[in-house]
Amino acid sequence: MADGYGKRVWRCGGRSVSFDRTRVMGIVNVTPDSFSDGGLYFDAGRAVEHGLRLVAEGADLLDVGGESTRPGAAGVGPDEEARRVLPVIRALAAQCGVPVSVDTRRPEVARAAVEAGACIVNDILPFAGDAAMAAVVRETGAGVVLMHMRGTPQTMAGCAVYADVVAEVEVALRASLAYADAEGIGRGQVVIDPGIGFAKTTAHNVSLLAATARLSRLAPVLVGASRKRFIGELCREPDASARVGGSVGAAVWCALQGAAVVRVHDVKATCQALTVVCELAGHRGD
Numbered sequence: 001m002a003d004g005y006g007k008r009v010w011r012c013g014g015r016s017v018s019f020d021r022t023r024v025m026g027i028v029n030v031t032p033d034s035f036s037d038g039g040l041y042f043d044a045g046r047a048v049e050h051g052l053r054l055v056a057e058g059a060d061l062l063d064v065g066g067e068s069t070r071p072g073a074a075g076v077g078p079d080e081e082a083r084r085v086l087p088v089i090r091a092l093a094a095q096c097g098v099p100v101s102v103d104t105r106r107p108e109v110a111r112a113a114v115e116a117g118a119c120i121v122n123d124i125l126p127f128a129g130d131a132a133m134a135a136v137v138r139e140t141g142a143g144v145v146l147m148h149m150r151g152t153p154q155t156m157a158g159c160a161v162y163a164d165v166v167a168e169v170e171v172a173l174r175a176s177l178a179y180a181d182a183e184g185i186g187r188g189q190v191v192i193d194p195g196i197g198f199a200k201t202t203a204h205n206v207s208l209l210a211a212t213a214r215l216s217r218l219a220p221v222l223v224g225a226s227r228k229r230f231i232g233e234l235c236r237e238p239d240a241s242a243r244v245g246g247s248v249g250a251a252v253w254c255a256l257q258g259a260a261v262v263r264v265h266d267v268k269a270t271c272q273a274l275t276v277v278c279e280l281a282g283h284r285g286d
Contacts, residue, residue: 010220010260011188012143013119015099017061019220021278022255024270025061025101025263026054027226028092030084031068044087051092058271061120062096063263064089064113065103069124069153069198078106085109086116093117101145107132114140124149124198127176134183145191145222146176150199159199166211169194173218191260193222202230209250212257220260225250227265248273256281 066084101120102113150159231246
């Protein structure tokens with residue numbers, strides 16, 4: 001299949017991911033302070049075991065991150081971030097059998113991660129203007145996730161002001177796509193992410209999720225809603241680990257609206273739900 005934003009294959013280095021169905025990306029946080037599972041997989045060995053378990057549960061991809069991006073989280077230097085993620089990426093890339101992504105905002109960490117075996121760069125910062133990150137993606141041929149965000153994890157809570165959140169996020173994502181084009185990044189390498197929870201209120205998040213089909217007309221869409229605060233606010237559940245039902249509901253909604261990838265903590269539950277819903281959708285009207 002030829003490259004193109006409207007096509008259904010994601011080109012990720014020497015690998016490709018078909019979007020014949022919504023793909024499930026399992027989260028591997030090698031951090032002490034992530035909002036939901038911080039500290040559980042901070043040890044590299046435990047992180048690798050967790051990643052392999054997620055693949056056994058049905059994950060189509062794994063996303064490995066070494067810096068918490070929850071609101072107000074303390075930043076981590078590139079050397080420490082690399083120390084956390086590179087052994088995990090190296091081991092998972094050798095053992096897991098599915099494409100591995102690195103969740104980072106730093107070009108030097110992204111390049112080292114690709115050298116260690118990652119084939120996707122999941123960049124949380126606005127891509128437009130980031131020549132160093134663009135060079136990593138262009139030169140390695142890695143797949144890339146272009147996410148919408150305002151500010152940084154330390155400042156984004158104060159940036160959640162929009163007249164029309166869907167229109168403004170769409171404009172920003174178009175700018176990132178145009179920048180990727182200008183930097184010589186193949187269209188088939190690119191997936192976009194509306195940045196649920198990043199400089200967004202609960203109302204903003206709901207509006208963006210409701211617009212998944214609209215955003216999917218720009219490029220294949222990845223949605224990361226799993227266990228996030230807006231689910232807790234909607235469901236009156238303060239414990240992030242207890243938001244499985246709401247998270248699965250969001251993933252199913254996004255899949256039905258054409259999302260290419262859902263990024264989740266609860267892989268088994270999500271895969272079961274998507275399997276049943278897709279089976280039912282295939283028999284609609286019988």
